[in-house]
Amino acid sequence: MWLAISAINLAIAVIVGAFGAHGLKNRASAEQLNWWHTSTEYFFYHALGLLALAILVKAVPQFPIKSSFILIQTGILFFCGSLYLMGLGFPRVFGAITPIGGGLMILGWLCLAWNAFRFTK
DSSP states (O other): OOOHHHHHHHHHHHHHIIIIISSTTSSSOOHHHHHHHHHHHHHHHHHHHHHHHHHHHHHHHHSHHHHHHHHHHHHHHHHHHHHHHHHHTTTGGGGHHHHHHHHHHHHHHHHHHHHHHHHOO
């Protein structure tokens, strides 16, 4: 399941990246395009991180990744989703959600670090 979710994230990241580069190019302001670009970068980085977690759990099935995966995935939805909405012209109030998403992504990686310190085979 983790590998499939990671692959879906990466496919969506390519789709929204292409849409931003081609579909929004002449329709959005420079600020909106910047939000879109930032969102897509973070989407790719964290989707690749989720892929690494999925590979890790295949190699070491008993390694606990569930909480990290869920925190990071939820962070992607909040962080990237809010920036994508603003990039599409929705009100800037959605920017208040962005730091929540960033915090969730950070917590996901810190949770992974915590589990890595505690993990014994």
